[in-house]
Amino acid sequence: MFRETITHAGGDSNGTAKESHALMLLRLAASRGDAMEATRTGGARIRWTRGGHSSAIAVRSIVLDPETPVGDLDGATRFLLARINLGDARYEVHPDRRVIAFDDGEAAPVETARLRARRLVAIGGNGRVRLTLSARLGLLAHEHRQAGGGTDGFAMCSCGFTASGPTGEAADAVLCGHRQVVTAAFVDSISAAYGAAIADRR
Numbered sequence: 001m002f003r004e005t006i007t008h009a010g011g012d013s014n015g016t017a018k019e020s021h022a023l024m025l026l027r028l029a030a031s032r033g034d035a036m037e038a039t040r041t042g043g044a045r046i047r048w049t050r051g052g053h054s055s056a057i058a059v060r061s062i063v064l065d066p067e068t069p070v071g072d073l074d075g076a077t078r079f080l081l082a083r084i085n086l087g088d089a090r091y092e093v094h095p096d097r098r099v100i101a102f103d104d105g106e107a108a109p110v111e112t113a114r115l116r117a118r119r120l121v122a123i124g125g126n127g128r129v130r131l132t133l134s135a136r137l138g139l140l141a142h143e144h145r146q147a148g149g150g151t152d153g154f155a156m157c158s159c160g161f162t163a164s165g166p167t168g169e170a171a172d173a174v175l176c177g178h179r180q181v182v183t184a185a186f187v188d189s190i191s192a193a194y195g196a197a198i199a200d201r202r
């Protein structure tokens with residue numbers, strides 16, 4: 001579940017968005033070419049502009065914040081999430097343990113419980129385990145965090161992308177554009193099967 005803040009002509013309005021609704025908003029924004037950016041908490045910001053009746057350009061936005069922020073995605077957590085994202089993960093209940101199991105092993109019960117409590121994974125009606133949308137957005141933002149620069153017309157993304165401009169702000173703007181591009185590409189890459197799994201959430 002996400003908190004949804006919409007900024008429009010009349011001000012802000014707040015509500016909640018189910019995962020499936022958040023995905024729909026992201027897909028709609030991608031199809032319209034709106035600027036959007038994944039956030040470190042596992043949410044996203046969508047911005048677009050509308051020409052008013054006057055020459056004023058109105059900026060509108062939707063901010064999606066997960067009710068449970070993804071928190072620190074350390075190396076061990078990212079490794080486990082990447083393993084789950086391969087597609088063979090399932091939730092198994094045994095007399096002595098509840099685990100996320102793979103074709104070639106299983107996650108420790110304590111890790112399984114932690115991922116579930118942090119809402120990084122969800123279990124489908126068929127017992128399949130998938131990453132939540134917030135986990136995927138949080139991972140994306142982690143891969144593309146500001147890694148240096150921001151001064152002297154130079155900025156760098158943790159993925160290795162570098163930006164330069166006449167000022168630090170200009171370089172930061174280029175970096176922001178880069179994050180918007182990778183976020184749009186991520187949304188475009190979300191499979192129909194994942195969308196169906198989100199809709200099937202129990």
Ligand SMILES: [Zn+2]
Binds near residue numbers: 144161
């Ligand atoms: Zn990057």
